[in-house]
Amino acid sequence: MSVLESIQSITFGTELEYTGITRRAAAIAIFNVLGGNVRHVGGAYDTWTVFAPDGREWNVVSDASLGDRGNSAEVVTPILRYADMATLQNVVRALRKAGAQTPACTSQHVHIGVVDWAPRQIANLARIYYKQEALILRAVGTLQERLERYTRPVDREFIARLEAMKPTTREELNVAWFGYANPSPTHYDSHRYRGLNLNNVWRTGTVEFRVFNGTSHAGVVRTNILFCLTLAAMALSAKCASSKAPREYSAASARYDMRVFLLRLGWIGAEFKNPRMHLLGNLPGSAAWKNGRRDAVPGQVG
Numbered sequence: 001m002s003v004l005e006s007i008q009s010i011t012f013g014t015e016l017e018y019t020g021i022t023r024r025a026a027a028i029a030i031f032n033v034l035g036g037n038v039r040h041v042g043g044a045y046d047t048w049t050v051f052a053p054d055g056r057e058w059n060v061v062s063d064a065s066l067g068d069r070g071n072s073a074e075v076v077t078p079i080l081r082y083a084d085m086a087t088l089q090n091v092v093r094a095l096r097k098a099g100a101q102t103p104a105c106t107s108q109h110v111h112i113g114v115v116d117w118a119p120r121q122i123a124n125l126a127r128i129y130y131k132q133e134a135l136i137l138r139a140v141g142t143l144q145e146r147l148e149r150y151t152r153p154v155d156r157e158f159i160a161r162l163e164a165m166k167p168t169t170r171e172e173l174n175v176a177w178f179g180y181a182n183p184s185p186t187h188y189d190s191h192r193y194r195g196l197n198l199n200n201v202w203r204t205g206t207v208e209f210r211v212f213n214g215t216s217h218a219g220v221v222r223t224n225i226l227f228c229l230t231l232a233a234m235a236l237s238a239k240c241a242s243s244k245a246p247r248e249y250s251a252a253s254a255r256y257d258m259r260v261f262l263l264r265l266g267w268i269g270a271e272f273k274n275p276r277m278h279l280l281g282n283l284p285g286s287a288a289w290k291n292g293r294r295d296a297v298p299g300q301v302g
Helices: 023-034 082-097 121-140 156-165 170-178 218-237 255-265 271-278
Strands: 012-019 037-042 047-052 057-061 071-077 105-114 208-212
Touching: 012 082, 012 156, 012 218, 023 037, 023 047, 023 057, 023 071, 023 082, 047 071, 047 218, 057 082, 082 121, 105 218, 121 156, 121 218, 156 170, 208 218, 218 255, 218 271, 255 271
Parallel strands: none
Antiparallel strands: 012 071, 012 105, 037 047, 047 057, 057 071, 105 208
């Protein structure tokens, strides 16, 4: 089974943060793509909802981290699958055309559905991500200010507990993640401020990736989601994943290392051409040579 076939059944959702656009304008932009109808639901998050013809709801809410509450919006998609990607990209393009902006205060979060996953598979995902975290953060360009607050690296004590406990139940996985039993975490529990957030395993049945900066580029939105989906596919199929030796970041071989990792994920063929470009573009070095060609001119990039 190809990686594209394996990700078809994996569900995801994404949150897209914007400034420069009101929630009403964002909802109308989404409606113009999807059809259906728009309603101002209100409430604590001043929610606007687009009720799509297929029965799914796209919500536009306020987010205090975005500053000007009157001129910002967080778009929360319904549960999606890879077959919905073209529609999502059209929504992103419509929002950009309507004036949506993505300064440093914005981000994209990706949620992967794990309701029917075994604890071992969720642990696999955490181990795979942790082992490549330094490289992933450079590849997606996570801003330093976000790493210091909302997107902190994986807690090494969690990994140590994970390796010591080797959880076989969600209750054991819960203790490994929090350090104590916390079967009903609150929405704003501080453990969520990690690049890989497991809090929602016990709230909404998802694992959240918080490493991505805000973007109004539909291709980058797709790349970020595709990366998470293929990590998930690897976690589902792996018998066991190791986290004992996280890969150290090397500027000399970063682009090569990421290319090799993407090949392991199955990023082969035309479907992955542009996503590869987006992820390799932030990294130094040569994609073809681990430490540069021996006959290369000093300073030349392969």
